[in-house]
Amino acid sequence: MFSACPGRSVPGPYRALFADPTFRRLMPVFALSDLGDGMTVVAVAWLAFALGPEGGQGALAGIAVAAYVLPGALGALVLGRWMRRLPAQRLLVTDSALRAALLGAVPLAHATGVLTPAVYVGLLGASSLLHAWGRAGKHALFAPLLADDQRLAAHSVLSTSLWGATIAGPALAGVFAGVMSPAWIIGLDAATFAVLALQAGRTELPPSAAAPPGTGGTRHGLGILRRQPELLGLLVVTWVFNFAFGPVEVALPLFVSGDLQAGPGLLGAYWAAFGSGAVIGALALGAAGRLPLWPTMLAIIAGHGIGMLPFAITHSALPSLIGFAFAGLVYGPFSALSFTLLQNRAPADSLTTVLAARSAILLTASPLGAALGGLFLDRTGAPVMLVGCGALMILIVPAGAAAQKFHGVRRRRHRPSPARAERASRAA
Template identity: 80%
Template structure:
């Protein structure tokens, strides 16, 4: 797919996209890094289970998953004054180099016998501090490079790479975990970040436009608060991500404890979810024919229903099918939510709103993972997984009521001479 001579069978936009030499140089290392990140979905939690004390494995797994994500949200907020002054390539190289060094220290510490739970969590947390800025740099990298009509195709290729890594990465990690320690799988991810940093630093890229001097996150949050529908979308998505957070911690314990299986089956679960998500994303055209809010709340409820088969613990088949269904339903969610934001946000503030949204949403899944780890030491993995599904299902009627009440109050507070806002709580 990433050959130097793009095949003529590619559709027109992609043919011209892969004709760009710089894109061809960078896209393979992006895909490699995505694959490495896909492998850590299994490796981070599985290594925590091997390091955790008896009776405290769930808490350590939750803390490890949270520490691998949450500091990125803190870095997005705390370090913005300095990091937003850097051009996109520098952001990507700095984040990739930091992650290569600190994630690479995990297998070395394991080899030396120094990898205690505290060292492990500390290295994961430090490695993720700049990751929100690195991802922002990755997506902004091609803006000055590609004409506007090619950016959609570039974003599509980046998304396809991520979804493909969701399928292949966990499955590959599950196979490798039967041969080597999960610490070495994290080391492989570190190597992919080193390659990404090296290739990006060697590639000649045009200078990105200077960032604005204003605090984009604060201004974006202000816009979201003034738009009932966008603010409601942010809250609903935050709760959705919070409800999914414990799954990353409870699923490894479900596989190892209730099913008495290894990391290979854990990889199969995540691969099934990824395959379902890819198939669901292909159904985006059908989903867009529905009212957007109805479609998104339906996705949350359907995802929750897909989690309920985890109540069956004597065989993996029902929960594997349910998890694949959850992925299938989830597939269109991100595209639909971005469509709603693009439709409702002021055109000149779209990137500001998206930056603020990302900073807020980065906190949800880690908090859910930490809560899931706490609960796992007090209840069973199936109870946590089914509870996640129940919370998602409950989110739907609560969201409908809250969004309608919030939208009605906003409309009543408008002056009589003011034009009605386009944002409502239902499409």
């Protein structure tokens, strides 16, 4: 896939994309880092279960999952004055180096016997402080290099790498968890970020790609989002969608260990099934071309919610495995569609600040959902939590459709008729 001369068997959009040498050079290390993050999907929650007190494992798992993501929103808002001056490449390298150092401290603290729940949560939280800026740099890095018709394919490949890692990463973590502590799996993730920081720092970019991202801060990015109703509506719907998915990351490990009486291997199989479906969905989008935004987004959310409903069946893993794979299939195109819309609508010199502002908002959704889910998990049970997440996703669809219709009607009411516009032009 990363060969220097993409063959004619590769679809046209991807063939042109992989002809770019910078994309070919960086994409393998992105995939390696995604693989490390895929392993932490299992390792972070599983290590929290091992460290948590009896009867409070769910709460600690929710806090750990939140700590692994939520401080990135704070970093996007508080550190914007300094981070916005850095080019996209430097943002990516700085975030990767920080995560490599702090996540690498987790296995060291475990080996020396000082890995308490507080130390664990603190290291996870500090490692995510710059992650909103790192993600913004990753997606903004290629914007000056690619033509407009290549961006959807590029984001589809990035999404495919992420979901491909969701196949292999949890499966590897499930195997490794049988022979080593989850703390060392997090250490492997730290090593992948170290490789990413080294390779991204060594890669020479054209001047247009290495230029600073602009003068606006995160508040400037938020202002751009507020002024464009389409982007603002997409942001709100995505936030609620991510919030509804947050408890899944906490409830799924407990569903596997408690209701199914299985180990981390089956947990890895669930995430692998989800990732397999997402890879197919993401690649299909890149080859399909343009799709109507709002109908596609709402259909994705509804399909994802439907895929969560089989978790009500607790005597066998097969129905929920199939449902989770279907949820991944429909979710696969979501990220690529969102990032492509942002790149097409946001001003080029403010792209990283807009992406960082978007990440700052969205990074609060899933962790808050995970933290709340962890608090209720010990009282309600994993199957109820998982099915409830699916039901909430399904409820988002009519609410989003109604809001979109209301906005369309309001926009038409405020749009002047042709006759009125002509009279106003003559009067002027």
